[in-house]
Amino acid sequence: MVIETNITEMLGIKHPILSAPMGPFYTTKLTVAVSEAGGLGVLSHINLTGKISVEELKKNMEYVVENTDKNFGFNIRTARLQPDAIKLCRQIPRFILDNSKIREQCRYLITSAGSPRMIFNKHFQKLKESGSEIKHFHVTPNLKFAEKCVNMGVDGLVVTGSEGGGHQSYENISTLVLLQQVRKKLPDVPIIACGGFATGEGLASALSMGAGAIAMGSRFISSIECEFHDKVKNIVVSSKASDTELVTGVFGPIRVLKNKFSATHNLVSDKEAKLSEEKFVSDVVKEVNRLEMSYEGNVEEGAVLLGQSIGIIDNIESVSDIINSIINDAEKCLTNAYNTIKKIPIEQLV
C-alpha cells in the first residue's frame, strides 16, 4: 500500500511518516532506519554537555549519507536562550551547500522552539538557490503563531498539540483541535501533524483532517534501532497515557514522565510568569544534566521527555515493522470509514 500526499511529494519519500526530532539526544541511527523504511528520518539538535553542536550535526549528516541513499532532515531549535542556534543557522546551510550528496538528500529543515526567522539568512537563501530541494517547516502550537510563520515565508507547518512529548507551549491545545483550526484558516499550507500519533488510526485521522503526514517521537523511541536507553524504551511500552505531565523547564513547558524530576517542578501559567523567574546558565546546565540522566537510563530521577501516546504503544519493534503496520492499519481505517459512510442510507445523510 502506498499513500501519496503533498508531503510525500515535497520531501521525496514513500510513506507520510517522519521521525520527530528529539534533542538534545542522538537520533542518528533512528534517522537512517526511518529513511530506509520509506519515511523521513530527522536528525536532532544535539547539545549534550561537552558536545559542539555544529560539529556533531555535520558528523551526523555525514553518517546518514554514508548509510542510506534516501532523503532525511534535521532540526534547529531557535529558542531565545539557545546559545548555538545562530551558529547552526549560518554554518549548516554552508556545509550542506559544499557537500553534494548531503545537498541532494537533505530535504527538510524543521526549526522549532523559537522564531523561524533566524534561518532566513544569506546562507540558507544561497542553499535554496543552489538547486537544493530543501523545505523549511516550523513547529507551531497555536493558530496565531501558525499564521505568523506562514507570513514569514515557511514552506509548511508542523502542527504540534499538547499531548506530544518534550517541549510544549503555554496554550495547551490538543492536536485534534489545533489541526482543525489551522486547516480551516490556512487551507493551502502543507501540514505535518505531530503530538499523540502512534497508530494507523492516528495517521488516518490526520490525513482526513488535511495533514499530509504525521511525525512521531515516542513511538520511534520504542523501536529497536533508536539509540535511547532500554529503560526508557521499556517505560514507553509499559506506561499509561496518564503517566506524563506538563512541567516548566528552562525553555518553557515540557511534557515528561511523572517521576522524582517532575515532582520537583511546577507548571507556570504563562510566558510572563516564566520570564519573571528567568533561569540562569547554571539552571540550563542542571536541566541538561537531568536530560542526560534519562538518556543514560535513570528513569526515576532524570527528565524523561515523553508524550501521552505512550498509552497506546505496547511493543518494541523494528522501524520498518512500525511504519508498515501504521500504513496498513491506516488504509484499513480509511476504507472502513468510507464503507461505513456508504452504508448509511442517503436520506439519513441529508
Ligand SMILES: Cc1cc2nc3c(=O)[nH]c(=O)nc-3n(C[C@H](O)[C@H](O)[C@H](O)COP(=O)(O)O)c2cc1C
Ligand atoms: C525525548 C524527546 C526530545 C525532544 N526534543 C525535541 C527537540 O529537540 N526539538 C523539537 O523541536 N522537539 C523535540 N521534541 C518534541 C518532538 O519533536 C515531538 O513534537 C513529540 O515527540 C511529538 O509527540 P509524541 O512523542 O507523542 O510523538 C522532543 C520529544 C521527545 C519525546
